[in-house]
Amino acid sequence: MSAPEDLSGVRLLPVGGEGPEDVLVDDAGRVYTGLDDGRIVRIVDGGVETVARVAGRPLGLEFLGDDELLVCASGGGLLAVPLAGGEVRTLADRFAGVPLGAVNNAAVAGDGTVYFSDSSTRYPIPLWRDDLLRRTRTGRLFRRDPDGTLTELLGGLEFANGVALAADGSFVAVAETGARRIRRVWLTGPRAGADDVLADDLWGYPDNISTGSDGLIWAALASRRVAVLDVVQKLPSFVGAAISRVPQRLQPKPDPSVGVVALDAGGRIVRRLIGAVDGFPMLTGVRESGGALWFGSLHGPHVATLRG
Secondary structure (H helix, E strand, C coil): CCCCECCCCCEEEECCCCCCCCCEECCCCCEEEECCCCEEEEEECCEEEEEEECCCEEEEEEEECCCEEEEEEECCEEEEEECCCCCCEEEECEECCEECCCEEEEEECCCCCEEEEECCCCCCHHHHHHHHHHCCCCEEEEEECCCCCEEEEEEEECCEEEEEECCCCCEEEEEEHHHCEEEEEECCCCCCCCEEEEECCCCEEEEEEEECCCCCEEEEEEEECCHHHHHHHHCCHHHHHHHHCCCHHHCCCCCCCEEEEEECCCCCEEEEEEECCCCCCCEEEEEEECCEEEEEECCCCEEEEECC
16 A cells, blocks of 8 residues: 555635535536535636536536536436536436435446446435444445436445446446445456455545546545444444434544545555645545546535645
């Protein structure tokens, strides 16, 4: 494992709203994010412009071809948002007749196939604490074919979160926040259809993940491991249920230290950055683009960047 680097030198950029949970960068260096009021915004030359407003809470963002954004919205489903304005399309909002209530993050293959996570069948994203405390293990990884067919690739996940494709398309990875690990499903070769663990026992709780321009899989670690949560998760489920009902200020809290890791195709950590960033709690999204890192956060009014 590589020696940890710190997060000194991180620069904050205002986004004109709250909760830029994920971050996406285009070839021109323009930055996109989704806010808790449903707006999708673009940062251009220090200014912020609204691209669209969507139903639900926008989370993960990806490019869908040259002229649309793919938006994962808790409570809204999997959405296609035209970059030039126009009607937002719903690509998926239910499976087997049951609404998808916690669509969280996605990755798009070259042929238009979309891989995406539904974090929990019991709790929407705003109630993520309840899912982690009760350890429902109801998260799922889906594939949406270009013709609209949905297939569940993996179930029983501990709060399914970030999704990323290997640079060569050989596997799709999905973060399990509650288990502090990243799993993968093989898409090609003799193991196609099988799943295994790409990375386990991470320093913190993996949130969004993405494939960088460097070919590595980058994972945002929203918080350092919280020991008391480990204890609660090992107790009978009724204990977690009871704790989830007490005031939030008395529940286990995220640690102020955050981080990111970069994994190669074998799951080896080749870069690790950890630390606390003033004014930037819960680092939930990470993108590597041309050597620079961009970060999103579930809370606060900024995205952040760290130049390589």
